Amino acid sequence: MADNPSVEAGLSAFTVTLIIRRFDPETMDEPVWKDYDVELYPTDRVLDALHKIKWEQDGSLTFRRSCAHGICGSDAMRINGRNRLACKTLIKDLDITQPIYVEAIKGLPLEKDLVVDMEPFFASYREIQPFLIADAKPKDGKERIQSVAQREIFDDTTKCILCAACTSSCPVFWTDGQYFGPAAIVNAHRFIFDSRDEAAKVRLDILNDKEGVWRCRTTFNCTEACPRGIQVTQAIAEVKNAILAGKPAIPAGV
């Protein structure tokens, strides 16, 4: 473990208790909480703790992860009651005098342990047409020029990694799975406010729905959960106002 930064910094390991909500659809009717003791360094992440449990104690522990560096959006889970990426949550930022509670995100069908069915989430995402729609030929037949100011207004919403931390933190989504949810609106915002896109009207119509932006009750759970720091509630508010105005407020071009 010579390459462990904690060891280099002279930090010592300590025992942390993790309590994980386990569920096996083949043998259980309901999930159960199980506790595990793990030796960890302060610089370890919750994902490292899950790996240690899976590799050293119980190989049946099931969770998704891929990049392990906060970019793929696979490992959103509820850590001590809040949606976080396991790979971005450092042990030293948690209160480890208490056990760490880890469970699957809420509002999506639980499949096994920390894995949920993401399909309803991606279905909403597909519905808002998350791709550039630009049929008109660009001026001079070359490129679609965009000013710095025009790029700026949707910069925040380009950062989404589709982890579902926001949508599954939303009390409205828990009780009404039909609601598009914050992530779909964030990704609609990314194109609605893009000066090169020609289908803002279509997307605004899709979201001007009973299950669209008007379901948002500004609880700000999504904004606080987003591992990319996206101002989700603000983006939703901007889409609401664009619907009221009939078009997005985009600054004049170059």
Next chain:
Amino acid sequence: MSSQAARSGAATAGRIPAPKRPAGTLYRGREGMWSWVLHRITGTAIFFFLLVHILDTSLIRLDAAAYDAVIGTYKTPIMGLGELALVAAIGLHALNGLRVIAIDFTQWGVKHQRLMFWIAIALWVVLMLGFAPRHLMHVFGGE
């Protein structure tokens, strides 16, 4: 690292058993989530009050004596406390409602929503401190 000692302390203090209930933990939302919960509860309470209130007021067109009888029953201490709760609910709903309007229509509101929640609570406490003693004197003092 002062918390280091506390950590090793926790490690030796023995295992903390897992909870028995299979249910998930309560989501730990912050001011935004709790303001929404309060807004819902007060909103629903006010709705049911208004429903009853419209019904009892409409009695006057049907039967004035019955109306007097119903309104008479409102002059009991229990109803007096109910009135206090009603004013409290309306006050909170109104103040937080202004906060929600600011969030929906201004960027400033989105940024300062947490501060605005505590301002709404502070204003509400001041209003209730002004209203409650007078009202309770009225209800229980027999004035």
